Amino acid sequence: MAKIIGGITSSHIPAVGNAISNNLQQEPYWKRFFDGYGPAKEWLKNARPDVVIVVYNDHGLNFFLDTVPTFALGCADEYFNADEGWGLKPVAPFKGNAPLSWHLAESLVEQEFDITMCQEMKVDHGFVNPIRALYGDHEIWPVEAIPLAVNTVQHPVPTARRCYKLGKALGKALESYPEDTRVVILGTGGMSHQLQGERAGIIDTDFDLECMDKIATDPEWFANLSNTDIMRIAGTEGIETIMWMVMRGALKDDAKVIHKHYHAPISNTGAGVLVLDNEAE
Amino acid sequence: MGWQERDYDSIPGTYVFDGKRANPAYALNKLLYTLNEEHCRLEFAADPEAYCDKLGVKGEFKKAVLEEDFLGMLRMGANIYFMAKMAIPRGTSVQDAGAAFQGITTEEFIANLQKRAEGLTDKIKSRGDYWNG
Known part of the structure; x- marks a missing residue:
């Protein structure tokens, strides 16, 4: 049976990709941010997942506004990155796991999550970084990857609670997969930031830290927030943090907190890393 | 019937990207989306006006594109992520755009971001269960 080994959250700020490409990880601006990934990398090395399911939002690379799926699942053999219009060098393509993806699609629809299935899906910085x-x-890449895109770009976007429920359905779907596949879920995006309007530049470190604590140990607290509550405190783009709830929902209620790391600002954003182990006693 | 008021419309200085922005600015956002492709970028750069006409970007929208008025574009309903595809290669980062919205310099905008995170490592230390370098 497939096994959910654990979950990791990470912000997916574009500048992080540039820093990696230019090897700036130990520069003063970046050092604390990247060093905080160390324990997550260590855990991942021991966890040895075969597949990572990456919950992210597309920022106008794969999806235009002609069709905006609320939840879209990659069901392909391979996923390609592209330059997103910025002229950046794309990273190597990612190998998917089509049989697992199609199983997830079947199980999610059976559980009344009517997900959009994508046999071609370009993946942007939200997935890649x-x-x-x-x-x-x-x-x-040393691991197979499956993209699960959540619309956080064009409102109405799903609620934190809906994302939490999707996570629970995803967990059930994985548990019913007959292959012995080790899976880690990555919940990406956030935390507080606002890019647009006179209010651009919002970062609320207290709220971000509260979110990290609560998502780990009391996810109902976050599930009770409305999207307007979240945008009011954490900024319009801070709404991305709802995607962490997909990861959280897929794990056990008492999944063990292995690592918490928070840094701000990176670019315009508060950046958090949370590692939850689903198998630790 | 017009566009209904939403509770998030009361957030100051904020333009939530919903139907009332996505609908009128559809052609503008479509033009911006095409800039994902190198051949579209070249075609746009060679003759911006003809490219606007081809994509159906008209009136005030077209004027803002031709003047590279990113602030105006955002106010008219350009989505920030789509607009970044035009702005960033032309030397306007999202931080420049944020600064322009507030009428301050980019340096001031960045300094304000730093201020919002002041005392962070002490705050994290007092919480006890966070990695702190």
Whole structure:
């Protein structure tokens, strides 16, 4: 049976990709941010997942506004990165796991999550940067990856509670997969930031730290927040933090907190790393 | 019937990207989206006006694109992520755009971001269960 080994959260700020490409991890601006990934990398090395499911939002690379799926699952053999219009060098393509993806799609629809299935899906910084921060760059990635995109760009976006429920359904879907596949869920995006409007530049470190604590040990607290509550405190783009709840929902209620790391600002953003072990006693 | 008021409309200095922005700015956002492709970037750069016409970007929207008025574009409903595809290669980062919204310099904007995180390592230390270097 497939096993959920644990979950990791990570922000997915574009500048993080540039820092990795330019090897700036030990520069003063970046050192504390990247060093805080150390324990997460260590844990991941021992966890040895076969597959990571990356919960992220597309920022206008794969999805235009003609069709905006609320939840979209990659069901392909391979996923390609692209330059996103910024002229950056794309990273190597990611190998997917189509049989697992299609199983997830079947199980999620059975559980009344009517997910959009994607046989072609370009993956942007939201998907790529957390993998790069955790694994470094590779020509052949050491893990298979499945994208699960959540609309956080065009409102109405799903609520934190809906994301939490999707996570629970995802957990059930994985438990019913007959192959012995080891899975880690990455919940990406956030934390507090606002890029647009006269209110741009919002970072609320107290709220971010509270969110990290509560998502780990009292996810109902976060599930009770409305999207307006979250945007009011954490900024319009801070709404991305709802995607952490997909990861949280997939894990056991008493999953063990292995690591917590928070740094701000990176670019315009508060950046958090949470590692939860689903098997630790 | 017009656009209904939403509770998030009362957040000051904030333009939540919903139907009332996505609908009128559809052609503008489509133009911005095409800039994902190198051949579209070249075509746009060669003749911005013709490119606007081809994508159906008209009136005030077209004027803002031709003047590279990123602030105006955002106010008219350009989505920040789509707009970044035009702005960043032209030397306007999202921090420059944020600063312009507030009428301050980018340096001041960045300094304000730093201020919001002041005392962070002490705060984290007092919580006890966070990695802190």
